[in-house]
Amino acid sequence: MAILVNKHTRLLVQGITGKAGGFHARQCMEYGTNVVAGVTPARGGEMFDDKIPVFDTVLEARRQTGCNATMIFVPAEFAADSIMEAVDAGIEVVVCITEGIPVLDMMRVRAGMKGSPSRLIGPNCPGVITPGQCKIGIMPGYIHKPGKVGVVSRSGTLTYEAVWQLSSRGHGQSTCVGIGGDPINGTSHLDVVKMFNDDPDTEAIIMIGEIGGTDEEEAAAWIGIHCNKPVAAFIAGTTAPSGRRMGHAGAIVSGGKGTAAGKIEVLQTAGIEVATTPADMADALLRRLARG
């Protein structure tokens, strides 16, 4: 079953006529994702690669194609609006790849999404992939293998590192979810861990986090009490100086809070096996599995 996306996903690409949107739409199609529509305002009526109809609005795309997920490649200035448009049209899974959306815009998006059944992943994320079935995002498909490990991460390339290690050791992935590097986003570590906990296809979980915020601690508290599946984790940024934004808008130690050391301690207390280095992520999960 996996979570969020599978072979029944019908994908819309918002921003399909742009350079990044077009490139990744093609990559997703090559992977086997069922891309059914594109949206770029004022470009409605065009055909993308002679295959995919382009619409002016998400609502039109929804009505004409029954798309049930969207991948957003809209510039930061307009991306929050694109998210709300997708939510308004009832798109069930909204994956926003865009980096650089103002924090207050995302604060308003969250407030505006209260009560909505749509699930927002991201922004500033690499996307979601259920190996062998559906890829929504920018991750290299070939490193993933279908399997039983659920991966949830704030990072992009660091996630690929973990996936690469898992695949090399013969442990495939049920679904990999990139929740993104922004301080305010649509889906937290805990949201995904709960989904994995309920997913019959997922037997173990890897959580990848970093400095800033309290996402990992919140997930650890729940995992310690409720999670039925073994969890391993890695937290990046042990060597990050405090007070500086380390690339990701959400990766910052403020007023002594959000340190890697603090997170690692909370995770370990919850029985989560924490990798000592990024080279140790898959091995940490294997150690946790061996513990039983």
Add this chain to the structure above:
Amino acid sequence: MNIHEYQAKELLDKFGVANTPGGVASTPEEAEKVARSLATNNLVVKAQVHAGGRGKGTFTNGLRGGVHLCKTANQVRDISEQMLGQTLVTHQTGPQGRVVRKVLVSKSVEIERELYLAILIDRAISAPVIVASTEGGVDIESVAAHNPEKIVRMAVDPLLGLLPYQTRKLAKLLGIESSEMRLACKLFASLYKLFLRCDCSMVEVNPLVVTKGGEILALDAKFNFDDNALFRHSEIVGYRDIEEEDPREVEASKSNLSYIGLDGDIACLVNGAGLAMATMDIIKHHGGDPANFLDVGGGATEQQVTEAFKILISDKRVKAILVNIFGGIMKCDIIAQGIINAVKSVNLPVPLVVRLEGTNVEAGRKLLAESGLPLIAATDIADAAQKVVAAAKAT
């Protein structure tokens, strides 16, 4: 992005947040002129640098303190002369200190009470929160450690905004007298408006003073702006003082690179912030010391990669470089070409370890192997870290 105190005052004035009258000066004569225009015997001269701890700092020329009270315009001129063009060292500037290019001359006030007021975004609840305390004028972190009950936190609903009753509630919590309540509420509301309109990530007024005359004023204000929102705030971008920033970071930002300078001797070039942080971590784990954080991002052009390389190589402390690329959007053949071009154009002065994986990896590895360059190839991330630490030690 940070700004100077005198620029913060401009913003406060623009939004009607009460603060003390004053003006900025770049020469002792200008400082004297500002002092005269204030028509008061109670003056204060403050060195303008992007660092805290000015009051307790020391100038390399011997002058103690970056904040001085003065009684006359002549004194203001004299003090300014001792500050301008001189280097101030505080516990936040690092031992090399900062050159003071401007001073702020303002009216000093008779303080009855010092309060603390800040507005920031609470990520856990996705809403702005006002943090306030009756213990102003001191480091809020020590208040949090020793007297946490003296800090109040008030969340603001993103859709409703800061409601007037909330400002009155806050005034009461801070012990503000009924006769001063209106002034306090106006200040809170104006500051909140500033926070939203300017896309701040944080606003901190410390101290917020209640004067003996019953005024409520922001005596010092620090702003931090959401870098993601600067595209819609050209006036704030105009406040940027490049001379207060690390020159390597300034150079990097010209090529849209995400770079943070550190103190070590192993430089890294990585794609992806999480992987870049993890690369620094694993270098440290294997006994090395990272010289920087550098994320070339997902859409990095060959030119950006070349520029990144030049910045890394320009740091004389660097003894070895690690390039760690896992290609998603970033294609390994593009990065390989960028490395090759950069190395050819700048002459490699230190060992280079390259670890590539991901999209177009075979093409990338082939380009590197056939380049004839003396680089050290690594397989996985642990191998890469071990090799670069060994290479740095051998240099």
